Amino acid sequence: xxxxxxxxxxxxxxxxxxxxxxxxxxxxxxxxxxxxxxxxxxxxxxxxxxxxxxxxxxxxxxxxxxxxxxxxxxxxxxxxxxxxxxxxxxxxxxxxxxxxxxxxxxxxxxxxxxxxxxxxxxxxxxxxxxxxxxxxxxxxxxxxxxxxxxxxxxxxx
Amino acid sequence: xxxxxxxxxxxxxxxxxxxxxxxxxxxxxxxxxxxxxxxxxxxxxxxxxxxxxxxxxxxxxxxxxxxxxxxxxxxxxxxxxxxxxxxxxxxxxxxxxxxxxxxxxxxxxxxxxxxxxxxxxxxxxxxx
Numbered sequence: 001x002x003x004x005x006x007x008x009x010x011x012x013x014x015x016x017x018x019x020x021x022x023x024x025x026x027x028x029x030x031x032x033x034x035x036x037x038x039x040x041x042x043x044x045x046x047x048x049x050x051x052x053x054x055x056x057x058x059x060x061x062x063x064x065x066x067x068x069x070x071x072x073x074x075x076x077x078x079x080x081x082x083x084x085x086x087x088x089x090x091x092x093x094x095x096x097x098x099x100x101x102x103x104x105x106x107x108x109x110x111x112x113x114x115x116x117x118x119x120x121x122x123x124x125x126x127x128x129x130x131x132x133x134x135x136x137x138x139x140x141x142x143x144x145x146x147x148x149x150x151x152x153x154x155x156x157x
Numbered sequence: 158x159x160x161x162x163x164x165x166x167x168x169x170x171x172x173x174x175x176x177x178x179x180x181x182x183x184x185x186x187x188x189x190x191x192x193x194x195x196x197x198x199x200x201x202x203x204x205x206x207x208x209x210x211x212x213x214x215x216x217x218x219x220x221x222x223x224x225x226x227x228x229x230x231x232x233x234x235x236x237x238x239x240x241x242x243x244x245x246x247x248x249x250x251x252x253x254x255x256x257x258x259x260x261x262x263x264x265x266x267x268x269x270x271x272x273x274x275x276x277x278x279x280x281x282x283x284x285x
Contacts, residue, residue, distance in 0.1 A: 021263030022169060072165040074172075084164075091163040094212070095262045098241020106244060110212060112162070 050108030187221030
């Protein structure tokens with residue numbers, strides 16, 4: 001049974017593998033990591049439920065989301081539709097989340113991706129985050145723990 | 158056949174398969190794939206290979222594998238799970254249900270070629 005909570009370095013590794021495999025044609029080290037508390041206009045998330053409960057969220061600006069969709073669908077940015085953006089960001093969250101889930105306590109399940117516009121008032125506890133820079137765009141990848149799981153831990157301790 | 162609820166992932170997988178000479182049919186979930194395989198055309202032309210995501214709405218990849226394995230006429234179709242589900246137990250479950258091979262996302266083109274080669278599905282002249 002896995003019982004490790006991913007570190008920032010492990011999240012960096014996962015992000016690098018995902019970007020290299022799907023967004024940069026297998027070329028390694030094409031992304032960078034930045035400090036900061038970036039918040040985008042748009043986010044995609046997948047939820048983990050079971051032995052560990054929380055959410056993996058990828059957020060970025062509208063421009064960055066268009067760039068990702070353009071790369072994944074191999075089409076010009078000008079031709080990208082909102083549906084393309086939703087699908088592309090959702091799959092990015094799905095692959096990142098699936099790889100993070102494999103490091104978390106098991107058994108657990110992964111939800112299908114959801115795409116939404118970001119807000120600042122969600123009550124969650126951040127476990128770790130990384131800020132990915134790719135083609136001069138910024139993407140925040142954050143692992144969040146659900147408030148319910150935090151409350152249950154406090155009761156148990 | 159490529160079975161994945163993500164259009165972006167279907168495009169990636171389709172591209173890899175087309176590069177090595179396959180014609181590709183796409184489905185957005187397991188049920189859609191079974192429906193396509195039940196058409197008159199598919200009756201006479203079963204795909205050699207299916208690349209299957211695990212987590213999909215309506216019918217998961219695992220459910221598709223179980224259903225496909227029950228159909229005699231699909232017995233020669235090679236089934237490769239292509240998924241983020243990387244825990245040992247999940248891999249064993251998929252293989253025990255009838256999947257032939259397992260590829261974990263994110264994957265490289267070479268990794269997918271290697272799996273195709275293992276199953277004898279990489280056309281001659283393509284380097285794995």
